[in-house]
Structure formats: structure tokens, C-alpha cells
Amino acid sequence: xxxxxxxxxxxxxxxxxxxxxxxxxxxxxxxxxxxxxxxxxxxxxxxxxxxxxxxxxxxxxxxxxxxxxxxxxxxxxxxxxxxxxxxxxxxxxxxxxxxxxxxxxxxxxxxxxxxxxxxxxxxxxxxxxxxxxxxxxxxxxxxxxxxxxxxxxxxxxxxxxxxxxxxxxxxxxxxxxxxxxxxxxxxxxxxxxxxxxxxxxxxxxxxxxxxxxxxxxxxxxxxxxxxxxxxxxxxxxxxxxxxxxxxxxxxxxxxxxxxxxxxxxxxxxxxxxxxxxxxxxxxxxxxxxxxxxxxxxxxxxxxxxxxxxxxxxxxxxxxxxxxxxxxxxxxxxxxxxxxxxxxxxxxxxxxxxxxxxxxxxxxxxxxxxxxxxxxxxxxxxxxxxxxxxxxxxxxxxxxxxxxxxxxxxxxxxxxxxxxxxxxxxxxxxxxxxxxxxxxxxxxxxxxxxxxxxxxxxxxxxxxxxxxxxxxxxxxxxxxxxxxxxxxxxxxxxxxxxxxxxxxxxxxxxxxxxxxxxxxxxxxxxxxxxxxxxxxxxxxxxxxxxxxxxxxxxxxxxxxxxxxxxxxxxxxxxxxxxxxxxxxxxxxxxxxxxxxxxxxxxxxxxxxxxxxxxxxxxxxxxxxxxxxxxxxxxxxxxxxxxxxxxxxxxxxxxxxxxxxxxxxxxx
Amino acid sequence: xxxxxxxxxxxxxxxxxxxxxxxxxxxxxxxxxxxxxxxxxxxxxxxxxxxxxxxxxxxxxxxxxxxxxxxxxxxxxxxxxxxxxxxxxxxxxxxxxxxxxxxxxxxxxxxxxxxxxxxxxxxxxxxxxxxxxxxxxxxxxxxxxxxxxxxxxxxxxxxxxxxxxxxxxxxxxxxxxxxxxxxxxxxxxxxxxxxxxxxxxxxxxxxxxxxxxxxxxxxxxxx
Numbered sequence: 001x002x003x004x005x006x007x008x009x010x011x012x013x014x015x016x017x018x019x020x021x022x023x024x025x026x027x028x029x030x031x032x033x034x035x036x037x038x039x040x041x042x043x044x045x046x047x048x049x050x051x052x053x054x055x056x057x058x059x060x061x062x063x064x065x066x067x068x069x070x071x072x073x074x075x076x077x078x079x080x081x082x083x084x085x086x087x088x089x090x091x092x093x094x095x096x097x098x099x100x101x102x103x104x105x106x107x108x109x110x111x112x113x114x115x116x117x118x119x120x121x122x123x124x125x126x127x128x129x130x131x132x133x134x135x136x137x138x139x140x141x142x143x144x145x146x147x148x149x150x151x152x153x154x155x156x157x158x159x160x161x162x163x164x165x166x167x168x169x170x171x172x173x174x175x176x177x178x179x180x181x182x183x184x185x186x187x188x189x190x191x192x193x194x195x196x197x198x199x200x201x202x203x204x205x206x207x208x209x210x211x212x213x214x215x216x217x218x219x220x221x222x223x224x225x226x227x228x229x230x231x232x233x234x235x236x237x238x239x240x241x242x243x244x245x246x247x248x249x250x251x252x253x254x255x256x257x258x259x260x261x262x263x264x265x266x267x268x269x270x271x272x273x274x275x276x277x278x279x280x281x282x283x284x285x286x287x288x289x290x291x292x293x294x295x296x297x298x299x300x301x302x303x304x305x306x307x308x309x310x311x312x313x314x315x316x317x318x319x320x321x322x323x324x325x326x327x328x329x330x331x332x333x334x335x336x337x338x339x340x341x342x343x344x345x346x347x348x349x350x351x352x353x354x355x356x357x358x359x360x361x362x363x364x365x366x367x368x369x370x371x372x373x374x375x376x377x378x379x380x381x382x383x384x385x386x387x388x389x390x391x392x393x394x395x396x397x398x399x400x401x402x403x404x405x406x407x408x409x410x411x412x413x414x415x416x417x418x419x420x421x422x423x424x425x426x427x428x429x430x431x432x433x434x435x436x437x438x439x440x441x442x443x444x445x446x447x448x449x450x451x452x453x454x455x456x457x458x459x460x461x462x463x464x465x466x467x468x469x470x471x472x473x474x475x476x477x478x479x480x481x482x483x484x485x486x487x488x489x490x491x492x493x494x495x496x497x498x499x500x501x502x503x504x505x506x507x508x509x510x511x512x513x514x515x516x517x518x519x520x521x522x523x524x525x526x527x528x529x530x531x532x533x534x535x536x537x538x539x540x541x542x543x544x545x546x547x548x549x550x551x552x553x554x555x556x557x558x559x560x561x562x563x564x565x566x567x568x569x570x571x572x573x574x575x576x577x578x579x580x581x582x583x584x585x586x587x588x589x590x591x592x593x594x595x596x597x598x599x600x601x602x603x604x605x606x607x608x609x610x611x612x613x614x615x616x617x618x619x620x621x622x623x624x625x626x627x628x629x630x631x632x633x634x635x636x637x638x639x640x641x642x643x644x645x646x647x648x649x650x651x652x653x654x655x656x657x658x659x660x661x662x663x664x665x666x
Numbered sequence: 667x668x669x670x671x672x673x674x675x676x677x678x679x680x681x682x683x684x685x686x687x688x689x690x691x692x693x694x695x696x697x698x699x700x701x702x703x704x705x706x707x708x709x710x711x712x713x714x715x716x717x718x719x720x721x722x723x724x725x726x727x728x729x730x731x732x733x734x735x736x737x738x739x740x741x742x743x744x745x746x747x748x749x750x751x752x753x754x755x756x757x758x759x760x761x762x763x764x765x766x767x768x769x770x771x772x773x774x775x776x777x778x779x780x781x782x783x784x785x786x787x788x789x790x791x792x793x794x795x796x797x798x799x800x801x802x803x804x805x806x807x808x809x810x811x812x813x814x815x816x817x818x819x820x821x822x823x824x825x826x827x828x829x830x831x832x833x834x835x836x837x838x839x840x841x842x843x844x845x846x847x848x849x850x851x852x853x854x855x856x857x858x859x860x861x862x863x864x865x866x867x868x869x870x871x872x873x874x875x876x877x878x879x880x881x882x883x884x885x886x887x888x889x
């Protein structure tokens with residue numbers, strides 16, 4: 001064929017294909033879409049929506065079948081659970097059972113899950129609630145890796161580990177050194193250690209001392225829990241605490257990049273006030289707030305790990321503690337004055353600056369880590385405290401101070417060189433521009449306040465997308481407001497709290513409020529927001545017969561055809577398979593006084609083919625996900641005919657999915 | 667004509683073969699290709715069924731190989747028990763146990779036909795030629811058997827009547843839309859059949875003159 005003809009044919013073909021493709025695309029949406037349809041305008045009119053409202057709606061609405069960009073893991077506060085919430089839709093995806101039994105998930109109703117909860121109990125006590133505060137996502141090289149989630153229980157000094165492959169809690173540990181905690185959990189950049197700091201000073205362990213001996217006997221602590229990533233467990237035998245003065249440590253942050261290897265915790269009662277309002281003493285709220293400065297604790301955690309490994313510890317309740325004098329002498333612990341009863345310390349993404357949100361001081365105080373290192377190296381100290389800890393000179397470490405407003409509490413960062421600080425008393429969130437080596441090309445002057453956006457109401461912590469990592473994404477910020485007052489329908493005197501989603505994707509004073517989400521389950525204190533693509537949760541368990549606690553094949557897994565009942569004396573052992581829509585076996589005959597061991601395996605492999613298992617009178621409800629295997633054990637206390645049934649709607653014949661447990665009198 | 671020539675047809679004189687290499691190579695290659703395609707088809711699914719329903723957004727699939735079923739067989743068996751259909755693994759058990767040997771044997775027959783230079787070659791290729799149809803007929807039989815012999819005591823027997831699932835094309839059962847397509851294996855078998863037809867055509871073009879010449883030589887002629 002002549003050349004020209006060939007080119008002509010190709011050109012025609014190209015045009016044909018191109019117009020077909022173009023036609024396809026334009027079939028989905030018109031080129032210039034405005035809210036110009038008559039129906040949409042009518043709705044806007046009828047509902048009295050402003051253009052900002054419509055923008056917010058369009059930014060957050062999630063059409064059916066589409067998924068959120070980010071997932072927030074919020075503490076569930078007093079519920080003792082964790083909440084998984086999608087952003088930007090602000091929809092609650094799941095409540096994860098952690099410290100408190102959760103029946104829908106069968107959490108705490110099988111022997112294996114009860115054992116996890118029991119491991120967190122202090123001796124002789126069964127706990128039924130937790131004050132969950134600060135979740136921490138596991139990190140690799142300072143960035144979220146979506147593998148594990150840790151959270152603390154302030155009321156009982158416990159730490160839990162959640163495996164993000166199946167969003168289930170695998171371990172709870174109880175801190176033997178302290179009865180309560182606060183400054184946790186925080187992960188080191190490669191999650192070799194999980195940090196848990198104490199708060200209200202007390203004699204370490206379970207010791208007793210009169211409050212008149214406060215300065216001598218009462219202590220604080222920060223605990224470094226060793227994390228074994230392969231096993232997915234904290235290792236108490238390899239963990240240790242650092243003894244600290246009774247200054248009421250508050251929150252911590254772990255250094256990254258420029259400050260990798262260092263841990264920072266603030267404190268707010270260096271006054272060592274001991275209260276006693278009834279005795280005519282200043283109450284704690286006044287006594288702990290007298291001084292203009294408290295102490296930021298600067299801890300060389302790598303050195304602390306070395307000293308602990310070298311055995312420079314003493315034991316408290318069987319747990320290793322690095323003594324305060326060792327920490328002070330060996331360069332593990334330094335203090336830096338910080339205004340004024342601050343609520344935390346936040347390390348900038350590049351690790352070069354520490355931001356102190358002043359709480360009772362209207363400034364954020366920014367320290368340069370490089371200057372701190374220099375001061376330590378040069379010995380630029382302004383003295384030592386009563387416990388011999390060197391105090392770095394405030395002026396030597398200071399980089400900048402910016403007045404933001406009343407009650408600064410917590411600072412987060414985005415990818416545009418901005419910092420965001422919550423202002424509790426002003427009930428606002430302030431955006432300010434970072435400077436120095438963290439300055440970015442956002443058009444705003446470094447170290448200055450850019451915008452304050454009101455929030456409703458009384459914000460505690462905030463979270464920006466991946467805002468605790470070496471590379472925050474920005475775009476979204478959520479304000480965790482303590483009081484909702486008039487934001488929602490009144491549902492009784494106990495009001496929900498309010499998560500407010502704020503658009504921070506623009507520069508300058510462009511922050512805009514997008515969405516209010518009521519939280520009616522507890523007080524979430526802190527949140528971690530991770531890009532959804534980094535999570536790799538399973539849709540079903542990897543193989544049939546899977547034990548979620550060992551994350552491997554269950555020794556007692558029951559495959560189809562292997563169902564049986566074995567009797568040995570007065571022990572009855574049952575192997576039961578569970579599938580749509582029947583249990584096998586459907587009749588179990590036992591006698592009063594028998595001891596029952598019951599293995600159940602969901603032999604499905606279809607997504608969402610979960611079966612429940614409820615047993616009357618025994619307080620049992622299991623949730624068996626596809627492939628899951630579990631075991632329950634109990635004694636037959638009373639004769640009777642018990643109908644066990646599938647408690648999670650599974651199929652058209654769900655009501656017929658039942659069996660009879662026939663306990664004859666002895 | 668010798669007995670050998672009667673059975674296997676005339677041999678090609680070397681000089682003729684040298685002169686018209688392509689004439690004698692083409693049918694050989696085509697028939698050999700058919701044999702290769704047939705053997706290759708064993709490793710591919712012959713038939714694919716897709717089931718679509720609201721609660722299965724990703725769909726369910728079954729791929730039927732000559733000797734096994736792959737795909738969401740367990741899930742489909744689970745669903746089928748509600749309408750009283752037997753587990754899919756109970757279908758065509760004899761066929762599936764013999765199929766690999768049978769297809770290999772059929773392919774060997776096709777290869778053998780390369781060496782037969784008379785009409786008998788066509789008979790040797792007949793099983794291979796018919797194989798795709800045999801497969802589809804057998805599949806249709808089993809589909810009808812499974813779809814019409816439903817257990818009347820099954821839970822959904824009032825909602826789903828006995829039916830004949832289509833061998834190819836779309837269908838409907840319960841809340842499922844179904845469509846059945848030939849798989850790469852069946853297409854390879856069809857390609858093999860086409861290669862055989864082409865091969866036989868060239869075979870006749872190459873060897874008929876030689877056979878005629880042979881027949882013209884002696885008083886006895888073979889049909």
C-alpha cells in the first residue's frame with residue numbers, strides 16, 4: 001500500500017478511536033458542571049444553604065460504593081475502645097473492642113479474648129472500663145506503616161496493641177510501676193519502643209508514703225515498652241521505665257530525623273503542689289499553676305536503652321527502672337524551662353523544632369533542637385533542679401515565641417510549612433507559619449499567626465492528616481472539641497463531643513469548616529489520621545481455621561467433615577463447623593456438671609460471611625469471621641434445653657441456623 | 667500397489683520433495699500445529715461461567731478445565747444447596763478423569779495422520795475435529811442434568827424451579843444473572859479443528875496426484 005494511503009488510514013483510525021474514547025468520557029459527566037440544575041438550586045434555597053455550605057457538602061459527601069481517602073483512629077475515651085472514622089466523609093466505620101468487652105465482636109466473650117483482657121488486670125481486680133486517651137500508629141522511618149495501633153488507659157496504666165490486619169486487639173499489658181498514666185502512647189520512628197508516660201506522681205509501684213513525703217518519695221515515670229514487630233507484641237521483660245521527679249509529666253513526643261534518638265515530655269506541676277483545699281491550702285488548680293515555667297523533659301532514649309541493657313536499673317514490682325540519679329548523672333535526662341503548665345510538646349516533621357503550646361500562657365514557644373544539642377554539649381545550663389537534673393538555658397534554646405491566643409494546647413503540622421495549634425479558651429484553631437529550616441513557600445511570614453478559625457466548642461487536641469510523621473499530607477484537619485453545647489439535637493444533659501473537619505488545603509487565611517461529627521460514645525482525646533491506602537486489612541482470614549490471636553492456623557480448627565463430639569469422663573469436647581445456614585452438629589447432649597470445651601470454625605471464604613454464636617444463660621456471644629476459629633469452655637451449671645443460634649444475620653435461612661444444647665439433670 | 671501403500675498411501679519421491687518442499691511441508695505443519703493446539707488446550711479453561719448478583723459486587727466465576735473446576739466453586743456449591751443442586755464436583759466425573767488421556771490420544775492420532783498420505787488421514791483426524799462439539803454437547807448434558815434434577819426438599823425449592831442453564835450465553839437463576847463463555851481452551855480446540863480442515867485441504871492437494879498416479883499404475887485401485 002502506498003505510504004500516503006497508510007498514513008491516511010492510521011489518521012482516520014486514530015480519529016475514530018479518539019472520538020470514541022472522548023465520547024465515552026463525556027458520557028459520565030458534562031464538561032462544566034455547576035450546581036445549576038433546577039432541583040439542586042431548589043434544595044439549596046429550601047435549606048437556606050450558603051455557598052460555603054454547598055462547598056463543604058460537596059467536599060465531604062461520599063457516593064455509595066466510594067471509599068474515604070483517610071482513616072482516623074480516635075480513642076473512644078471512657079468506652080475503653082477505639083473508633084475508626086473515614087475522612088472526609090466523617091463516618092464512623094467501626095468501634096474496635098480494646099479494654100472493654102464488646103459483644104458484637106465477641107471481644108471478651110471467648111476464652112482467648114478473655115485471656116487478653118485478663119492480662120491487663122491488676123492483681124485480684126477485674127476491670128470493666130478504661131480511660132482511653134492517645135492512640136499511636138506504628139511507624140517505619142518516621143512514617144505510618146499501617147501495621148499496628150497502640151493505645152493507653154490512663155485510669156489503670158495499661159497499653160493495648162491492635163493488629164491492623166484484622167483490626168482486633170491482641171495484647172494488653174499493665175504497667176507495674178505506676179497505677180495510672182497519661183503520656184502515651186507514642187512510637188519511636190521505627191517502633192522499636194512504645195512510650196507510656198505517667199502523670200500524677202505517686203510512690204513507684206504499689207508502695208505507700210504519706211503526702212508529706214511528696215518531694216522525697218513520690219515520683220513520676222516514663223516507660224519504654226519494647227515492641228517485637230514480628231510477633232506483634234510488647235515484651236515486658238525487655239522494657240523499662242525511667243524514674244522522673246514528681247513534676248506531673250503530661251504528654252510526650254518522640255524526636256524524628258534531626259532529633260531522632262530523643263524523647264520529649266512536658267510537665268505541669270514543677271511547683272510540686274500537693275493540694276488540700278479543705279485544709280486551707282491552695283487547690284491543685286492554683287498551686288500547680290504558680291510558676292511561669294515548668295520543665296520540658298529532654299531524654300536521650302538511646303542512651304537510656306544502653307544503660308538499661310547494662311543493668312544500671314533497679315527493680316520495682318519485677319519491672320526494670322532506671323533510677324533518677326543515674327538518668328541525671330549519665331546525660332539521659334535534661335530539663336528546659338517551658339511556659340506555663342503546657343499540655344504537650346510537638347516535634348516538627350523534620351525534627352528540628354519543638355513546639356510548646358503554653359496552655360496557661362498565650363504563646364507557643366519554639367525551641368531549636370540544634371541549639372539544645374549545642375547547649376548540652378557546651379554545658380550552657382542555668383543550674384540543676386532539686387534532683388540534680390541539669391537545666392538547659394531557656395535563652396540558649398529558644399527559637400521563637402508567637403502569641404496565638406488563650407489556652408494553646410496541641411500543635412499539628414501540614415505539608416505546606418504551616419503549624420496548627422488548638423486554643424481551648426478562645427475555642428479556636430490557629431494556623432501559623434513555621435520559619436527557619438521549616439519555612440515553606442506559602443506566602444506567609446515565618447513565625448507569625450496567619451488565621452484563627454472558631455470551633456464549636458473548646459477544642460482539646462487536633463489532628464492533621466499524617467500530622468505526626470516526617471511527611472504530613474495536610475489537606476484535612478479535625479478539631480476534637482470537648483463541648484458541643486448547641487451544635488446538635490439535645491439528647492439529654494450528657495452531650496456528645498464534636499469532631500469538626502476543617503479544610504486546610506489552601507494557603508493564607510483560607511481555612512474553612514466542613515463538617516460536624518457528634519461523638520456520643522466517650523471522650524476521644526487524641527487521633528491519628530492515616531492515608532487509607534497504607535492500610536492493608538484482610539477482607540477474610542488468610543485460611544480457613546485461622547486463630548486471630550496467634551495469627552496462624554488454629555490447632556483445633558474444624559474443617560468440613562471433621563465435626564465430632566468426644567466424651568472423656570465428665571468432659572465433653574465439641575468440634576463444630578459453622579457455615580450458611582447450619583451448625584454441625586445441631587444436637588449436643590451433656591449432663592449437669594459436665595465440663596464443656598467447644599471449638600468452632602467458620603468454614604466460609606466469602607467476604608462478609610460472618611456468623612455469630614449466642615448461647616443462652618452463659619453470657620456468650622462470639623463473632624466468627626470467614627475462616628476464624630475459636631474455643632470456649634464452661635461448666636454445665638444447670639440442666640435445661642438451651643438453643644444456641646447464629647446471632648449475626650448471615651443468609652435467607654439465618655433463623656433456621658440453630659442447634660439444641662441438651663443438658664440433662666445429673 | 668503394495669499393502670503398505672494401500673494402508674499408508676504413497677511415499678513422496680525425494681526429488682519431488684526437494685522441488686516442492688512447501689507443498690508437502692504445509693499440511694504437515696498445519697496438522698502438527700493442530701496437535702500442539704489440542705495439547706496446549708489442556709492447560710486452559712474450556713468454559714467460563716460468571717454469576718452476578720447484588721450481594722456479590724465482584725461476581726462469582728467458575729472455570730471448567732478438562733479435568734477440574736476452578737474459581738468460586740465452594741461458594742457456588744454453598745449457594746446451590748439452598749435450591750437443591752448437587753455439588754458441581756459431582757458433574758462429569760468420568761469425563762474429567764479420562765479427558766487428559768483422551769485429548770492426548772486424539773492429538774497423537776492427528777500427528778499420526780501426517781504420515782498417512784491418503785484419505786485415511788482424514789479418519790484419524792475426525793475425533794479431534796469433532797472434539798469441541800463433543801465437549802459442548804457433554805457440557806450441555808450435564809448442565810441440563812444438574813439444573814433439572816433439583817432436590818424438592820431444598821429450602822428455596824418454591825422460589826427456584828428446575829431450569830436448564832445455557833451452555834453459552836446469558837441466563838437467569840434466582841437473583842443471579844449468568845453468562846457462559848467459551849474459555850481459551852475451547853478456542854484452542856476450535857483453532858485446532860480449523861487447522862485440521864486447512865491441513866486436510868493442503869494434504870489432499872499435495873498427495874492426491876501421487877495417489878492418482880499410484881492408482882493409475884495397477885489394475886487394483888483403492889477408493
